[in-house]
Amino acid sequence: MAKCRADGYKVTVTVVDSFNIVKVLLSDDGAARATVDIGRMKNNSVMAFGRASGPPANLPPGAPVPAPLVPDTINAMGGLPIKVADQLIGAVSVSGAPGGDKDAACASAALAKVADKLK
Amino acid sequence: MRLAYLALFAGAAASGSFAQGLPTRKTLTFDLAQAIAQQVLATCRADGYKVSIRVVDADNVVKVVLRDDDAFPSSEAVTVLKATSAIVTGKDSGPPAGLPPNAQPPQAPPGMTYFTGGLVIKAGNQVIGAVGVSGAPGGDKDAVCGAAALAKLADRLK
Numbered sequence: 001m002a003k004c005r006a007d008g009y010k011v012t013v014t015v016v017d018s019f020n021i022v023k024v025l026l027s028d029d030g031a032a033r034a035t036v037d038i039g040r041m042k043n044n045s046v047m048a049f050g051r052a053s054g055p056p057a058n059l060p061p062g063a064p065v066p067a068p069l070v071p072d073t074i075n076a077m078g079g080l081p082i083k084v085a086d087q088l089i090g091a092v093s094v095s096g097a098p099g100g101d102k103d104a105a106c107a108s109a110a111l112a113k114v115a116d117k118l119k
Numbered sequence: 120m121r122l123a124y125l126a127l128f129a130g131a132a133a134s135g136s137f138a139q140g141l142p143t144r145k146t147l148t149f150d151l152a153q154a155i156a157q158q159v160l161a162t163c164r165a166d167g168y169k170v171s172i173r174v175v176d177a178d179n180v181v182k183v184v185l186r187d188d189d190a191f192p193s194s195e196a197v198t199v200l201k202a203t204s205a206i207v208t209g210k211d212s213g214p215p216a217g218l219p220p221n222a223q224p225p226q227a228p229p230g231m232t233y234f235t236g237g238l239v240i241k242a243g244n245q246v247i248g249a250v251g252v253s254g255a256p257g258g259d260k261d262a263v264c265g266a267a268a269l270a271k272l273a274d275r276l277k
Binding site: 021033 | 153181182185186195
């Protein structure tokens with residue numbers, strides 16, 4: 001949240017535990033209402049597939065991103081797994097920046113800051 | 120657009136009345152919502168309860184959710200019902216008035232609950248949001264630590 005504010009983005013940050021149940025949700029002033037829903041979908045994507053949310057890995061360059069196959073997931077960036085070693089202990093999603101790549105940048109910067117707590 | 124608004128308010132102010140302009144209302148900021156949630160969490164922890172907390176604005180749009188370690192998983196869903204009840208009724212959640220003592224409350228409307236633990240956040244007489252607390256053994260205890268936390272932040276709610 002602090003990182004996104006510094007970048008000038010109004011976002012919703014959602015953290016879920018290993019059961020995909022919300023631990024923390026922070027929705028900044030001016031973050032669009034849909035960011036709460038999109039944040040949930042990004043976390044669902046991470047928890048369903050065990051990887052960062054985003055377009056399918058084998059997508060040919062330039063191809064349009066397909067609609068997600070699993071209900072309530074989304075093929076947009078901005079959801080990241082929270083891992084201790086190889087174990088998935090939760091997920092964090094960011095939604096609200098103009099572009100999933102910018103959401104993901106905030107989230108990964110934040111995770112990098114707490115990296116030494118994730119051991 | 121911004122200029123148009125300014126002109127509108129300037130005109131209303133000049134005429135000494137907002138009757139012609141758009142009404143203004145106080146809003147619950149993210150920073151205050153976060154302060155409230157943290158205060159409720161700290162107060163409930165001090166009482167020995169592990170709770171989930173949901174702070175919503177006057178439109179029942181979520182601002183902050185916190186779920187303490189060991190707060191039971193469905194407590195987060197209960198906070199949604201409690202916050203919705205407070206916003207919809209404009210008062211703290213609880214059994215309907217006029218219920219005979221020891222009577223079982225009727226089924227609450229969909230998305231709402233008759234449990235206590237949903238508290239309106241007021242600035243003066245105006246409801247600017249609500250906080251739902253769930254996880255203590257009994258809605259009354261949820262409401263107590265919620266109310267204690269709101270009382271501590273009273274000077275920011277003016």
